[in-house]
Amino acid sequence: MGAKLRELRLQVEMSQEKFGTAMGLSHAHVQKYEQGKNRIAVSTLVGICGVPRVILWTFLIQIFDKACDLLCPVIHALRSAVRRLSTRRLLVSFLLPSF
DSSP states (O other), X not given: XXXXXXXXXXXXXXXXXXXXXXXXXXXXXXXXXXXXXXXXOHHHHXXXXXXXTOOHHHHHHHHHHHHXXXXXXXXXXXXXXXXXXXXXXXXXXXHSXXX
């Protein structure tokens, strides 16, 4: 998330100091967020809305897209496993009906 924050700051062409001032933070806080040393709280994300030319939804969509990219292979693998399991159960129940 820190890398996305840095990317966003650079898109609006602001220094860490100006970006931090617009958010009500010091440049050191911005630097720590960008480096991943501090986690970004929801209240801080809301503070980003106060920065000129920043559209929070753009920032959040980028984060969610990245999360989806990371989770899609996992979801696909789980879906395949469930399908295989369901197919096996159907075959077993068909071949070995319970009396």
